[in-house]
Amino acid sequence: MKKVEVVIDSIYLSRVLDVLEKAGVSGYTVIKDALGKGERGIMAGDELTDVFKNSYVFTVCSEEVAYKITEEVRPLLKKVGGACLVSDVLWLMH
Amino acid sequence: MKKVEVVIDSIYLSRVLDVLEKAGVSGYTVIKDALGKGERGIMAGDELTDVFKNSYVFTVCSEEVAYKITEEVRPLLKKVGGACLVSDVLWLMH
Amino acid sequence: MKKVEVVIDSIYLSRVLDVLEKAGVSGYTVIKDALGKGERGIMAGDELTDVFKNSYVFTVCSEEVAYKITEEVRPLLKKVGGACLVSDVLWLMH
Amino acid sequence: MGFDLILQNILNPPVLMFLLGLGAVLLKTELEVPQPLPKLFSLYLLIAIGLHGGYELSKSGIALEVLKVLILAVFMAVLVPIYAFFILRLKLDIYNAVAISATYGSISAVTFITAGSFLNNLGESYGGYMVAAMTLMESPAIVIGLILLTLFAKRENNSRVNWGEVLREAFLNPSVYVLMGTLLIGFLTGEKGWKAMEPLFGVLFKGMLAFFLLDMGIVAGRRIGDIKKVGTFLLAFGVLLPVFNALVGIFLAKTFGFAKGDAFMFSILCASASYIAVPAAMRLSVPEANPSLYVTMALAITFPFNIAVGIPLYYFVINHLWG
Amino acid sequence: MGFDLILQNILNPPVLMFLLGLGAVLLKTELEVPQPLPKLFSLYLLIAIGLHGGYELSKSGIALEVLKVLILAVFMAVLVPIYAFFILRLKLDIYNAVAISATYGSISAVTFITAGSFLNNLGESYGGYMVAAMTLMESPAIVIGLILLTLFAKRENNSRVNWGEVLREAFLNPSVYVLMGTLLIGFLTGEKGWKAMEPLFGVLFKGMLAFFLLDMGIVAGRRIGDIKKVGTFLLAFGVLLPVFNALVGIFLAKTFGFAKGDAFMFSILCASASYIAVPAAMRLSVPEANPSLYVTMALAITFPFNIAVGIPLYYFVINHLWG
């Protein structure tokens, strides 16, 4: 299976989740507060405005679903910034 | 080395940690508050009851230990839900 | 690309970030509060002194940069403890 | 009936704040009271009623009548989950029946507190030992529930009830511990202690309650969507059982000659359902049960019902009987 | 001019706490007021002015003059972002011009509150309906901004404005909702309700404001580094536009015969810029704009300016005109 990880400005988290849903993942895990640094500068977390804070999401899915996700996420990242990683994992069936 | 990641309802975190200890890992890292969605529906984090919140754990260990863990974790996940991932990583000796 | 993950006592986070900057990463993501256990015992998070708390950082970078980082991080980990993982990931260009 | 009572109850900042929180979710505003603020407020409220109850006890002393109240409290905490269980079995599997009956056998401190300030607004009061009664009523239902489980459910070994864990969850859960501890502290430090604590834990009480109920409204609102899943049977159960429990409580209170205020608070304790202590315990020991049933019922059905309708209703009845 | 006024304004715990927070960042101490404590304080302050404003309204009743104030408030909330936009277009691209003008068209509750306690220290007061006015002034600028955007910007389809999302962000953002709700609650529960809430939401008010301003100082301080990036034009804009807006506000207040206290609070509303509601909305609907411009201007330039200089300055002018 593939593990797709996305880091994005918290305010756009819901959009990423929509993408995942549409792509048909079986589930996902979110860590709401992540800080970071990238092209768009430091995201140090702004207590007041929440404007400079990231969220981290990962989902485990099949290769095709992963492909769908990346295709959908790319334009979003291009517009609002963020990061997306794909790697191989073993999913423990239960 | 193998990286074993587990997402599970916070209330069962201690059980997963017991499994890791028994399997004989050299250590583990926990991120207490994780939200998510899966077969059992949305875990959006319930301020009051803490009932709908996940925790995220990962440990780096040898292949055999990883195997032990998965065997122990599978029945738990079957019963209370959650996710378990295994992947390959390089562990920096120090 | 390589994904380099570091878990370290929160108090040394800034030092790890300096290492990343110097190594010339394009960015990094930080999750400030992580608990854990390792050779140096349990890091259960001490509300008062913040002394027993970890932070988690990951960065995606080229193999060379990853090598630079590990060389710089190793002595730090030797001195103050922590964990460093390296794995292969696919970085979604945008 | 005393429709003005209902109005008078609703036209209180705390209750209105609850509705405000509810509305915030229904209107999809992003209003939230992020963790750990709700923990701060609930901890504050527990400490406050504990200290004050203990102080009241230090004045009144522990009379025989107090024991009477405490014994009846435990009695109800044991009785309710039992009959609740058999009612629920008509429609539900054992696991959910156990979880839900335990939920209704236990109590909700916030309902108790809101009722207290309602009474207070009418210029009436209740004995400090009622807080002790509440504390005693929190845990038994958990044990009863698990006894019912072991009696009726046949599970494979690996999921046998871990009684050690259960009893700890039941009798050493944070709220029980804090209530018992602060009751004791309030009792030991008496007048002098209360004078020192009153500015924070007495004077600000109603404001803090209102603040907390705003959050309760939000949390309850988030569960309202799940009410559909609950189904009409459980919906009816979540409204009618509290009323029935309250009436049983009132009957006992009358026959055993409770004071009016105590009778009212006792009926509230019988009527309320737990959405913190019990769900936590059930998750651990009855994972087969579905939390979005028992949490939703306690939080999104019974709690709002008691806050808005139950409190004035039970008072109305008691007012007639005690005159 | 009334230099003593400035001093008298600065020598107040709240303002000094703001400077203390500012200094904490400049001196690189690790002082912080971690989340969600700032949320606790801002929520507290919103509830407090809402409840108190509603209570005041319940006493004064809603006269015609109140309507006059409210209409003028909305008028300014619509007018300001329009002229601000065209000024900004002299130097900026459409996207940033829209975001910044919306920021200045809206208001800052904390500036309003600080001004209120300044007035208060002078033994003067303002009408409870000014809180309603503030609430009405929070959202329109967002809509105006996006109308300007759709009029002047030609964007590819996939980034057309999602009006549903925008209107929700504008009119159902948490602060607007809480203010409206608590105004209503304060109004409905009147004297009795306020008496119950006053110990928490009235008596502690100034202390909580001071506590919150400490955090505001820290947050503003963190942005000070970005002022360089903002450039002289926007720096000047961030200081001069508020003054201009205030004067326009004062002019209107005079011609329409506002009471002195109301005129002062109105000028503050016109002068202040939003650093919470509007930035959130702009991030969603105008991602092309650079938040480290509009957030920095509202938070690190205009807010401190108003707190330290604006408040006494506007009061000084009004004092002359109203005598």
Place this chain on the structure above:
Amino acid sequence: MGFDLILQNILNPPVLMFLLGLGAVLLKTELEVPQPLPKLFSLYLLIAIGLHGGYELSKSGIALEVLKVLILAVFMAVLVPIYAFFILRLKLDIYNAVAISATYGSISAVTFITAGSFLNNLGESYGGYMVAAMTLMESPAIVIGLILLTLFAKRENNSRVNWGEVLREAFLNPSVYVLMGTLLIGFLTGEKGWKAMEPLFGVLFKGMLAFFLLDMGIVAGRRIGDIKKVGTFLLAFGVLLPVFNALVGIFLAKTFGFAKGDAFMFSILCASASYIAVPAAMRLSVPEANPSLYVTMALAITFPFNIAVGIPLYYFVINHLWG
């Protein structure tokens, strides 16, 4: 000795809340006061004593006698870590000796505050400048510790002390900064300022202290398990050194003619050990030292000892000498 004093000290809500927190851990309840609430309370307490101390100073003015107190305060802050170091070297390696001696050279604000409310309950008081003295005593031990380190430890280059970092940690750590800042604010705004802040930062003080001590009890309880590792030598050290320091402090206070209340607070400052500022600094600059030694000693041994026994004990002695 004044056993009744000990009782009178323990039978206070704050101290009992500390024990309640301790018990919560020992009984394995899941009670916790989650972050950042402890930060809220400690910040509140620092601001409160700062503002109040500054206000007191604005009334008393800064007399020569004040300087005397401040100088002796710094003197003790320098002296204690030095003799502590040589005592510790009898059994410990240099790194741990440095870290522990620095810990005991510095102070614990909460111990100071608890002692203050103890004094207060006896109807006595202390000078506002004692808060300034406390502030001055927080940092020097860190510097002394690192000087001892550079003198006696031979480390490879890459771990040479980074003095810039050290001095910042020492003199610009949050608590020192907040205390100094609020002292100044309290001093500048005087009567008028305090009147505005008193409802939050004065009236609620004892209640907030009690709330915070509940958390302190929990945190201390978590460390109790590590006391084994600490060993008998350090255990004895953690109890006896504070007493010795207090006696030295009392001796100095007597010879230099301190007022009774000041002498008591001074002895507390000498006796208390730091579990926040110093550990943070030591972690950064002496990573070779084991935090589960110095944190445990300050938090789980010396702090509880001072709170329960030290405070009445030192007072008992002083009461005899000052009569």
